[in-house]
Structures are given as structure tokens and as C-alpha cells.
Amino acid sequence: MATGQGGPLKGILKTPGEPSEKPETAREVAIRHATLLEHRKQLESQILDSLILLSEYPLVRDAQFNASNPATTDIADFKANVRLFQPSDYDDLIEERNVNELCGYTLCAKPRRQTGSGGEWKITSSGEIVKRKELEKWCSQQCARRALFVKVQLNETAAWERAGIPDIQIDLLDEDRSTETEADRTARKLGELKLEDQRQAARDSAALAMERGDNKIGPSVNKVKVTLKEKDVKTPPEFAQPTEAGNSEDHLLVDGYKAKIPDKKKESDV
């Protein structure tokens, strides 16, 4: 072999050097990711819990309340619980309510429609042909509209990305606004406008925070302690002004410095 002479043979494989990360940092990173995942899991189970809770609503079933005029406590609970839902979770909720033989709209206490036996399709009174399953989800067309009104307000983004944002609000289709006066309406509009501004500001700052890589869960390990220190500045020495008194070497000075020309060349300079 050509490389046979001299010294021990060297392997072509990389030497298993030290790992690039210290075990402590690796552990910290692992813990950070684990807390993130744990947070997500908690949110998911929280959503599942609210889903199961809402599948039995409304809690107040008096004669004076109905789907268009539910009890205020139920409305508040519904709004609070449905806040984190994604549209798919909402579909699951409707299905779960149907299993409980209730109308798909959460605030409706009526049982869902039963269209009797028959095929997969059904002709409605208005002449449309719809799937039986779609028809049997609700007690009436009104409730279907109310439920879909809520669904379109839900957000596709994952729950953990908006869990911290406080001002996601769900409106109901027929919240009573007939009794309010002109002044009330103006006030509400103004309030909405203001709220919209605030939301925009919150969104902007959240987006900025995301870009920075901040996250609210768990301490970030990427933080580096930075201390600003003033650098000592040394002013250059003032050079002496050439005196008028006629030094013979004045013309050799450059910025007050005279280049030294060695008298005799040394050997090393050659």
C-alpha cells in the first residue's frame, strides 16, 4: 500500500468527538418541548371536557326559554366553553348531541328531528333534495342556521396558538337587539370599533412576539444575558502644530509624525 509507511493508519471515519451540545442544554431543550406538548395535551383534554359538557346543554329547561331566547347562564357557559373550539370540534359536538338525541344547536332543548324510515336522501318541503343525516341533525331549519352562525365564527388555528388571546368572542344569531335605542346602538358600534383597534394591536404584537420566537409557555432557554458596556475611547494625541520658528525638518512631518528612514539597511530588511 502506498500509505503503508510511517505512523499508524488513520481511519477515514469521523472521530467520535465531543457532542456539540452539553447534556444540560440538551435536557433543557427536551424539557421545554415536553412542556409545550403537555400544554397542548391539556388544552385538548380541556376541549374534550367542554365538548362533553356542552353535549348535554341547555341546563335550564324552563318553558319560558327556547333556542332563540335561552337562559343567560347557558349563553354565558356556551360562549365560554366554545371559545377554544375549532370548526371540527364543533362538528364533533353536534354529532355528540345527536347521539344524545338532542338538536345539534347547543342552546336548543328540543329533540332532533326524526324523519322516519326511508332512504338516504329526503325531499324537503321547499323541494330541495338533501341528505337525511343533514336533516336529522337539527330540530328545525332555524336551529341549523343558529348553529352554523356560531360555526363560521370559530377559528381554524390550533387551540394552543390562541389560548392566550382573551378577546375571542362568539356571537349568537338572534341576540335580542330590537329593544335598544339609537344611543345604545351608537355606543355599541363605538365600543366595537375600539375593541377592533385593540384586537388589531394585540394581533400585531402577538405576531411580532411569534417572529421573535417568544412563547408564553415555559421559560425560553435561548435568552442570553446582555450587558452593555461603554468602550473606553482614547482620543488620539494632539499633534503639535508646526511652529513658525522654522524647524528644518518641518516639511518632513506628516500629521506631526516624522517617518524614520533607517540610515543603514539591515540584513533582515532585505
Add this chain to the structure above:
Amino acid sequence: MIDDLPNDAKSKEVVRLWRAWRTVHEMVADREYELAEDEVSISLERFRDEYCHPDGSVNRAKLQFSARPSDSMLRKNTPPATASNPDPVPDCGPIWVEFLTDKQFGVSQIRNFAKYTITNNYKTGIMVTPVALSPAARKSLASVENLAKIECFLEDDLLVNITHHELVPRHVLLSREEKIALLKRYRLKETQLPRILQKDPVARYLGLKRGQVVKIIRVSETAGRYASYRLCV
């Protein structure tokens, strides 16, 4: 003639349930629970005699059974003894199988089944349902995972035993010692093995848990038999 049609539908239903009943028994026997041979290979006549109403329809409430793990299964599922845990207990237990009768399955039905399984100290519960679970019910299964393993099968999925198909190779579950020996023999880390999903039909059939290894024995034209190993994830 008029009487003929419902009877025909009924007898179809009986055959369907008989096939599902047999498959679920074969499944439990393949997981090495103790089952008698005549329980597993029950004939259609005997099934009709034992589990049908006089009018010919199946009495679904009777379609349930339990089984205890055999000694070899207990041995397989016992973690190796260590210094801190000199007398390990096997992580498998009796199994409960039930054919449910509801028309729809929501969270409450699942909770009832899980509660029954847990209060009767079963470690595994298999529910066979005629229709699919609601999405929320499926998600809620995960919450009882550490108390009992609840598995759901559709009747339709159990009409044939998939492991008897000629294109499905034999899957053998490895014990803990065998897994350790395998990893040592090939100098592998667990993650370097090929993987099999937990929702894979054969993995569901065998009730694999995360981290278990199956040996898959295929017929090979050149080698006669070829074994590969997969880690359940």
C-alpha cells in the same frame, strides 16, 4: 312469502354475528388467552342454539365473554426482574369482550363500558359495535388508557379474520427478554428498528402496545423464510 323476507334478513344477521363471534375468539386465542378449542371453533348450528331467540334473531345481550391470560402470555408480558424491582408483575390481565347493542355510540356508552371493565378488574376490554363511535367518544378512550385498555372493533371489520389471508405474513409478538436480546444481537437502538403503527390492522388484532416488537415471518422464494422485526409506535 311475506314471512320469508324478514327471516332471510334475520338469518343473514345471525351468520354475520357468528362470523364476528368466531373472529373475536380467534383474536383472543391468538393473543394467548386461555380459551377452549370448542369455544373458538363454534359451528353455526351451535351458535344458533345458544345465542338466538326462539324467533331466530340473535340475542346480543348474551354475546359477551371473558378470558384469563395463559401462563406463557403472563411470562411474555412480565418485565425482566431488576435490582429495584426483583419480583415484577405481568402487565396483562383478564380480558372482557362484549358485543354492544346500542344504535349509536357517544361518550356515555363508552364511559359505561369502561366503568364496567375497570370495576370488574379487567385489564383489557374489547367492544364490538355495529356502528362507528362518535369522534368525541373515540377521543375519550385515551383518558382511561392507564386504567384499562379499551379497544373498539366494528362488526364489519371482524367478518373475516385478516390474519388468515395469504398476503398477511405471520406476526409474532416478542417478549421483553427477546426484544432486549434482539437489540443486543444487532447492536441497535429501539428507534433504529422498522416501525409498525398501533392502528395497523394486524397491530390492532394483536393488541400491540407502544414499544412492543413483532417478528414478521414472510415466505421467501430464495431463503425459504425471512424474518423482519418491527417496533410498535
